[in-house]
Amino acid sequence: MNKTELIAAVAAAADLTKKDAEKFLAAFEGVVTDALVEGNKVQLVGFMTIDVVERAEREGRNPQTGEPMRIAASKAPRFKVGKKLRDAVNGK
Numbered sequence: 001m002n003k004t005e006l007i008a009a010v011a012a013a014a015d016l017t018k019k020d021a022e023k024f025l026a027a028f029e030g031v032v033t034d035a036l037v038e039g040n041k042v043q044l045v046g047f048m049t050i051d052v053v054e055r056a057e058r059e060g061r062n063p064q065t066g067e068p069m070r071i072a073a074s075k076a077p078r079f080k081v082g083k084k085l086r087d088a089v090n091g092k
Helices: 003-014 018-037 083-089
Strands: 042-044 048-055 058-061 068-071 074-081
Touching: 003 018, 018 042, 018 048
Parallel strands: none
Antiparallel strands: 042 048, 048 074, 058 068
16 A cells, blocks of 8 residues: 555545545654654553664675675664454464
């Protein structure tokens, strides 16, 4: 499902116009992004949790030359699936 299909599905499920569903999706993306940038986690109980994990600086290898190289420390979003969603996907 791509973004256009998601907007259409949300609009149909919530009895909204596609424009309103698109505004909702854009607002949701913005709020989640802002929360993660501020260091907060977003938790929808039973559905998902998104938080930020820190990756330490480490040594890797250049795949073309095989030479060692430093990989800088970074932050990455992490998505954890909630039990309700996991059970639905597994047909329980």
